[in-house]
Amino acid sequence: MLWLYLHFPHLLLDHIRRSRENHGALVVVEGSGQKVIQACPEARAQGVQAGMRLKTAISLIPELGMVRADHQQEARILEDQARWLYRYAAHIVLVPPDGLLAEVGSLQRLYGGLSAVWQTVEQGLNERQLNAWVAVGHTPLAARLIARTGKGECTADKGHILRTLGQMSLLAAEFDDKTRIRLQRIGLNTFGEVLALPSNELARRLSPETLAHVQKIQGNRADPQTPWQPPHYFRQQADFVQEIEHSQGLLFPLQRILSELEEDLCWRQQDTDSLSLVLRHRHQEPTRLRIRTSGPEHRADAFLDLIRLRLEQHPLKAPVTSLVLLVKRFLGREAATGQDLLGETQDLNEAWQTLISRLQARLGENALRQLSPQADHRPERSWLASDVLARHKPWVQDHSRLPRRPLWLLKGPQALTETPPVWLSGPERISGGWWDGQRVHRDYYIAQLASGQLAWVFRDIGGGWFVHGWFG
Amino acid sequence: MSELLNTLMQDARVWQGHRQTRTTQPAEPTGYQVLDNQLGGLGWPRGALSECLLDAPGIGELHLLLPLMQRVCAEGKTVFWLNPPHTPYAPALAREGVNLNQVVLINTEDEGDFLWTLENCLRSPVTGLVMAWPGKLAAREIRRLQLAAEAGSNVCVLFRERRYAEQNSPAALRLALAPGEHQDLKVNVLKRRGSWPGQCCSLAMNQRADLAFRESPRVVQGPWADQSR
Numbered sequence: 001m002l003w004l005y006l007h008f009p010h011l012l013l014d015h016i017r018r019s020r021e022n023h024g025a026l027v028v029v030e031g032s033g034q035k036v037i038q039a040c041p042e043a044r045a046q047g048v049q050a051g052m053r054l055k056t057a058i059s060l061i062p063e064l065g066m067v068r069a070d071h072q073q074e075a076r077i078l079e080d081q082a083r084w085l086y087r088y089a090a091h092i093v094l095v096p097p098d099g100l101l102a103e104v105g106s107l108q109r110l111y112g113g114l115s116a117v118w119q120t121v122e123q124g125l126n127e128r129q130l131n132a133w134v135a136v137g138h139t140p141l142a143a144r145l146i147a148r149t150g151k152g153e154c155t156a157d158k159g160h161i162l163r164t165l166g167q168m169s170l171l172a173a174e175f176d177d178k179t180r181i182r183l184q185r186i187g188l189n190t191f192g193e194v195l196a197l198p199s200n201e202l203a204r205r206l207s208p209e210t211l212a213h214v215q216k217i218q219g220n221r222a223d224p225q226t227p228w229q230p231p232h233y234f235r236q237q238a239d240f241v242q243e244i245e246h247s248q249g250l251l252f253p254l255q256r257i258l259s260e261l262e263e264d265l266c267w268r269q270q271d272t273d274s275l276s277l278v279l280r281h282r283h284q285e286p287t288r289l290r291i292r293t294s295g296p297e298h299r300a301d302a303f304l305d306l307i308r309l310r311l312e313q314h315p316l317k318a319p320v321t322s323l324v325l326l327v328k329r330f331l332g333r334e335a336a337t338g339q340d341l342l343g344e345t346q347d348l349n350e351a352w353q354t355l356i357s358r359l360q361a362r363l364g365e366n367a368l369r370q371l372s373p374q375a376d377h378r379p380e381r382s383w384l385a386s387d388v389l390a391r392h393k394p395w396v397q398d399h400s401r402l403p404r405r406p407l408w409l410l411k412g413p414q415a416l417t418e419t420p421p422v423w424l425s426g427p428e429r430i431s432g433g434w435w436d437g438q439r440v441h442r443d444y445y446i447a448q449l450a451s452g453q454l455a456w457v458f459r460d461i462g463g464g465w466f467v468h469g470w471f472g
Numbered sequence: 473m474s475e476l477l478n479t480l481m482q483d484a485r486v487w488q489g490h491r492q493t494r495t496t497q498p499a500e501p502t503g504y505q506v507l508d509n510q511l512g513g514l515g516w517p518r519g520a521l522s523e524c525l526l527d528a529p530g531i532g533e534l535h536l537l538l539p540l541m542q543r544v545c546a547e548g549k550t551v552f553w554l555n556p557p558h559t560p561y562a563p564a565l566a567r568e569g570v571n572l573n574q575v576v577l578i579n580t581e582d583e584g585d586f587l588w589t590l591e592n593c594l595r596s597p598v599t600g601l602v603m604a605w606p607g608k609l610a611a612r613e614i615r616r617l618q619l620a621a622e623a624g625s626n627v628c629v630l631f632r633e634r635r636y637a638e639q640n641s642p643a644a645l646r647l648a649l650a651p652g653e654h655q656d657l658k659v660n661v662l663k664r665r666g667s668w669p670g671q672c673c674s675l676a677m678n679q680r681a682d683l684a685f686r687e688s689p690r691v692v693q694g695p696w697a698d699q700s701r
Contacts, residue, residue, distance in 0.1 A: 347597070348548070348597060348598055351596055351597050351598045352550070352596075352598045354596075355592060355593070355596040355598060355599075356576075358592060359578065359589060359592060359593075362585065362588065362589075363578070363579075363580060363581075363585060363589065367578055367579050367580065367581075368576055368577070368578055369576070369577040369578075369579075370572065370573070370575065370576060370577070371560060371562035371565070371572050371575060371577065372562055372572055373562045373563040373566045373572070374562075379561075382562075382563050383559070383561060383562035383563060384562070385577065388576060399563070399566035399567050399569075400567060400569070402563050402564075402566065402567040404564075404567070404681065404682045405561055405563050405564040405567070406530075406561060406564060406681075407534045407535070407538075407560060407561055407564050407565065407568075407680075408529055408530065408534070408557075408558040408559070408560065408561065409558060409559045409560075409561040410558050410559070411558065411559060424655075424681060425681065425682070446681045448655060449530075451527070451528055451651070452528075452531055452650070452651025452652070453528050453529065453530035453531055453651065454530050454531070454532070454655055454680070454681055455530055469558075469561060470529045470530025470558065471530055471532070471535075471680045471681050472529050472530055472531075472532065472533055472534035472535065472680075
């Protein structure tokens with residue numbers, strides 16, 4: 001087995017930097033806010049270094065952007081990276097707080113050699129604007145140790161790997177402090193010298209745990225790893241150094257997230273029809289927006305367009321500190337079903353979805369309705385308004401046997417204020433609803449009013465006269 | 473003097489009625505031969521606004537558009553009803569052979585949304601017909617709609633009140649609708665792009681209440697009739 005280890009030296013910094021439009025100096029400070037832990041290249045160019053006191057850093061760069069380290073956030077970002085790596089490798093192990101391990105021995109044939117795997121991963125890292133130190137090792141621990149020293153090479157040769165490990169200092173080999181001091185007192189300085197010791201001596205003089213550690217690095221002892229399983233949802237978060245006050249400023253990070261979503265959906269061969277967008281504020285409840293498309297969709301442009309519309313309709317109620325995009329609902333991607341040689345049908349389907357989604361995004365979902373007849377004698381209940389559904393449902397029912405009815409139905413019966421001069425037909429008795437309490441007992445007539453309108457009027461059981469529809 | 477007139481005429485700076493050329497614009501037949509004849513054999517203009525001016529619903533205004541609605545649905549295009557004053561009655565539409573899957577009802581809250589929606593519908597290739605009840609509209613807004621209509625090739629019919637007949641409008645076709653004596657619909661062409669207005673015709677509309685072949689009213693008189701009417 002061969003293992004590939006990705007060590008992210010400053011993951012949080014990279015994560016924040018890539019959702020920023022301007023590239024000002026940026027540092028990550030430790031939880032208590034005293035010390036700089038990580039500094040971006042711009043900050044380093046101006047003299048800020050990791051380990052520096054924050055006050056010193058600010059006096060060097062007054063407009064310094066600061067982010068507080070947050071373990072939960074780091075774990076989440078690491079998981080994002082694991083989800084991305086899952087495209088290339090199946091067996092992935094999370095090594096918190098800043099590492100990913102992937103089994104690549106089985107991938108060599110698929111990619112055509114280890115160097116091809118290496119290149120694919122490096123390319124992906126570049127596209128994602130992430131800094132990572134990559135290394136290959138024959139055991140998980142060997143890969144990890146080499147990666148963390150930054151001396152990773154693309155080789156599957158065990159001897160070469162062991163030589164690289166041999167030159168490593170004891171500190172880099174991750175012995176605990178007590179063991180390291182004992183080893184130094186024995187007179188050992190590199191890991192190679194520890195490896196040269198006979199194993200039973202090592203266990204007797206130091207401790208069995210130290211032997212286990214060494215053997216795990218060497219590969220003489222099993223080191224089982226629990227594989228990570230990707231979640232069944234897509235979640236991306238962008239955190240902002242400076243709060244964003246205008247919705248325009250949200251579109252830039254959203255664009256990146258949405259194109260990642262598009263890529264993710266492409267890999268899954270799935271579509272989605274609802275996104276949920278959470279905007280977090282500093283002092284208020286987060287704003288939750290639900291963006292729905294009328295049909296399965298995967299294009300980032302289409303989503304961005306809808307979100308832009310929504311944000312135009314609902315201005316931000318407070319400055320935004322971070323945004324989260326969550327997709328939980330996935331739909332199987334439909335193959336193009338168009339029988340049309342030129343593919344025109346498909347285009348129309350897409351255009352329909354785009355139009356309906358746009359309208360729903362601006363007007364709200366209840367503004368658009370579709371009608372259908374219902375089997376009921378009562379005029380109020382013989383129709384139904386429902387949400388707009390996908391296009392091209394078959395329309396097979398034969399409705400020519402339905403009775404003659406007006407094209408306009410009033411929203412409720414209106415009192416008839418005049419005596420119609422012309423009576424044309426009637427009465428038609430409609431009586432029903434005794435089964436559900438909505439009793440209707442009426443005689444319907446067709447009459448022409450003095451204004452020339454052709455009305456559908458009825459007289460109910462109480463003797464009142466009402467207009468219920470117009471023959472438009 | 474005549475020399476002056478000749479120069480003006482040769483420069484084509486004076487428009488002359490008899491030299492008027494017939495313009496051909498894309499159009500959809502209305503389905504009523506009488507009306508088509510009055511509209512130069514064309515019908516509803518496509519890619520332009522049409523206006524129907526009427527005072528009250530129930531005079532056959534929907535039946536005027538029904539043949540077009542049926543055709544548009546059969547072609548698989550969509551009919552949008554934008555802010556209708558009453559509910560389109562689904563069983564009646566289904567009975568007339570309108571595919572209700574192709575009918576979408578939209579209600580907007582304010583005028584900005586109305587114009588935006590109408591523009592979006594007009595520009596989309598899925599739209600076949602848009603029927604809109606705008607209420608009050610400024611001439612500038614109708615101009616904006618006219619431009620949106622030109623971007624697509626759909627029929628767009630605005631239903632407005634008769635009193636707007638005096639207000640000028642960039643719509644390509646304006647019809648004033650009034651009820652006739654025998655449940656028919658009198659159509660008066662107020663404006664027609666590329667030709668003379670002023671034509672009148674009357675369309676028989678009594679089929680809309682199944683009254684076509686019944687000369688005498690068939691109201692059964694009940695014992696209550698005299699008291700309550």
